[in-house]
Structures are given as C-alpha cells and as structure tokens.
Amino acid sequence: MMKVLVCDPIADQGIERLRQEGDIEVTVATGLPREELIARVPVYDALVVRSETKVTREVIEAGTNLKAIGRAGVGVDNIDIDAATKRGVVVLNAPEGNTLAAVEHTIAMLMALARNIPQAHASLKAGKWERKAFMGIQVDGKTLGVIGLGRIGSEVARRMHALGMHVLGFDPFVAPERSAELGIEVVDLPRLFAAADFVTLHVPLTKETRHMIGSKEFAQMKDGVRIINCARGGVIDEQALYDAVKSGKVAGAALDVFEQEPLKTSPLLELDQVIVTPHLGASTEEAQINVAMHIAEEIIKVLKGEFFKNAVNVPSVPPALLAKLKPFMPLAESLGRLYTELAVGGHGRIEVIYRGFLAEHDxxxxxxxxxxxVLDPILQEKLNLVNARFVASERGIKVAEVKERDGDRYPAVIEVRGETEEGIRSVAGCLGENGMSRLVRINDYPIDLVPLGHMLVIDYEDRPGVIGRVGTILGRNNINIAYMQVGRKSAGGQAVMVLGIDDPAPADVLAEVSRVAEVTRVRPVEWWQAQEQ
Incomplete structure (x- = not known):
C-alpha cells in the first residue's frame, strides 16, 4: 500500500481522486509543525502541499520513501528543489489548473474598465445616481493588443475575438501557424501600440520584461488607450502609468498585480480611472478544484510508474544512458539559451544536430x-526536462533531431540551428578535455573558445582595421576585453567576432560599434552556464 500525506488544505475532489486508487492510502494532516512533519514523513511515498508547508531539505532527507512532492498550484518556492532532485524525488505542480481563472479575470477587468463598473457601483452605494458621469465604451469593433501569447494570452485573445474585437498580438516566440489558428494578427510592438484601444499584458517578469511598458511606450500608444495587467507586477512602470493617466494619454487601467505586494499605498490608488484587485487572477473555486485534481492525477502517475508531464525537476532516466549524457546536459541547455539570445523573431522550426559519438545514442x-x-528565458511558466517538449509543441515549435556520425573534427558536437527573421542562425559546442563547454561555431563561422559571462557577437566584413576600431571604442568607454575570437570562411568576406567583456556594454556603446562601417550586426549576449542536472 502506497501512502500519501496531504499537508495543506486542498479541494476535497483531489483527495477523493487519490482515494479512488485502491492501493493508495491518504492521510490529511494540515498545519503540522516542522518537527512533527519530519517525524511523520519517513513512511510516506508522496506529499501534497500548497504554499503553507515548507518542504525543506531536512524534510526531504527524512522522507526515505518519498517518490513525489505535489504542489497544488504553480509556485514551488516552498519546496527545496535541489534537495528533492538529489534524492530522486519528483516535484510536481499544476500550471494549467488556474489558466481559465486568470483568463476570465482579465476579461472581467477589461469589461469593468470599459464600462466604469467599479466607479458606478461605489457612486450608487454612496447614494448618488450619476448615469452621465460613467459613460463607457463598447469593445465590439475595438482593437485589443495582447502582449504575450502563452496559455493565458492566447485564450484571452480567442475569447475577445469572439466578442467582436480585432486582436493584435506580440510574441516573437509563437509560430505564425499558431497565431493564425487563434485569429490573431501578429505585429511588432510599435504597430500594436499605435493601433490598440486596449492593451493587455501576459508575460513573465524577467530582466527583459521589467518595466517593458514605460513612458516611452505610453508615448507610442493611441490617445485614450486602456491598460490591463493581470500577469506580473513590475512589467509596467507604475510611476509612468500614473503620469500617463494624469495627463489623459491613458484613459484608464485595470490592475490585478503590483510591483510591491501586498499593496498598501500607491499613487495609482488616488486615481478614479484606475481599478484594482488584490491579485485575484487564480482565486476561483473551480481553479482550486482544478489544481487539486491535476496534482492528484500526477501523483498517481508517478507512484504507478506512468509518464507524467508537470514535473519541475529532472525525470528518471535509465542509469546507463544518463551516465553517458549527463556531462553534456549543461552544454545542451546553455547552447539553447545562447541560440535564443542570438535569434531575432519567433522559433518555428529548430534542428538539434548531433555529431560524433552522440549520434550513436538516444x-x-x-x-x-x-x-x-531555448524557451526558459522567454516564458512565464516553469520549464523542466519533462514539460519542455510539451510547451514547445503547444506554441507550434517543431523540433527535429539530426544525427551525423562523421563530418566533424571534434569527438562529439551539439549544434542548435533554426530559421529566424534574419535568416538561419546556429550555435555549436562541444566539451573540452577538462569537461568545460566550448563554442566551436556561430552561424556556421568556425571559432574555438571557452565562453564566459558577457559577450558581444559582431558580424562584420573582413577588412583591415575593423577589430582595432571596435577595440578602441570599447577601451574608450572603459570596457575591458577579457578574450576574443574571430571566425571567417574566406579572407575579405563576412566574418564573426566574439568578444568576452568584463561588464555589459551600454546601449550607446553598442550603437557606436554598430556605426563602424564594416559592422553589419552587433548582438550582446551572456553565456549562461547551466548547472549539471
């Protein structure tokens, strides 16, 4: 008999689903003190938690029979993922369970914004009858700009299209075929800003998306635009939004998320044109049932040895195969991230090419x-080695493996190749004798270097003096070159220059390098060394 301990309150339907399995015994014991949880966990095969219970390293190490930890929700900050991975415990979550709740809340906020519903409600409750004061607008025939076309953004777009809105979308990582299925016209941000009557955001908060909507972006938008953010606080510069509403540029905003939560004070709260809710996107009875049912199903699959898709850490792999592939895992992931940094536009089809002895294996x-x-830097949902293919397929990204046993001077090479808006882009790497990752090609130009930290990848015409001029610009701006490598196919033709620099190059320096006559493209990238799984 397998045993599951439910440590936090979840919907009864999830508990009942676990109990339907004749060989699973379920114990519900919520609010256990840390010491008691450590004392009780050794006999259990799985834990189910929400956010209250902290599944620490000590808990995991005490759980000598643990096979799975299920989080009935999305975030897993309360679980020590590294400790679980080292012990071979699968950590599961339920990322799809609250999608519709977030979609519906976004639409509710949009409609409330269009019709001034919260303001009219407060006025009538105060004993006033002010019909003229709360004149709204219809959404039919208006243009909606959706920034981020993942699960939630796509569903918002589909539903608002059905309500008669013309939908523009921005997401460079969604294949055109997928956007066409949803009735979305994919455009760049300037065009979206210029045309949209409503703008809704559905992106993760990363260093790239922090304050992606600020004063500059508001200036590009239509007068009287309305803004909705039910994604993540911080993607909008709240001071810039306040200024845009005060000036009349933005007619109103509907916000469910904020830079600081819980929100206690903000100039935005002073504005009647701004409607707010306290991060309620996933707060529906149905969403809580969904996440409980999802996590129950996943726990059952793990305990019965069946395929599961919502793991946050590494799935089990046959030991013999893992021993051969494990040294290449950090290289593979790092090459994927570098490819995304070098590519411009969406990922429609990606080839992963294996040369040498890797071509002999699965x-x-x-x-x-x-x-x-490839996907981790650009997506909101938590990616792992179980769900990466599922997410790629969901976004219309086709992946092909190519195996070439011969044709390279290195014992084993991994190459990532795809077609982007700027043409074919590719990166290739191998492991050196010391096990360190090496870059051996960028965009088919041969190079050979150990990548570290900040880099500039510069396409240029191979002419005398170009390297010196680029170096002079960096030196004049106090940017030290740590290493460099040049690759070319023939003298006087196109070439690539890779410069390792100690600090990131500011935008004005990149612009100055771009103005060198022979330089055709400058791309700042960072070599992110993935950790061995």
Missing part, C-alpha cells in the same frame, strides 16, 4: 535540455 534527453534553454 539523445532525447539532450534535445529536451536544448529546448529548455
């Missing part, structure tokens, strides 16, 4: 690691 795990690297 490299599915490595391809999945590449996909995780």
């Amino acid at each position: 490299v599915t795990l490595l391809t999945t690691a590449v996909l995780k690297g």
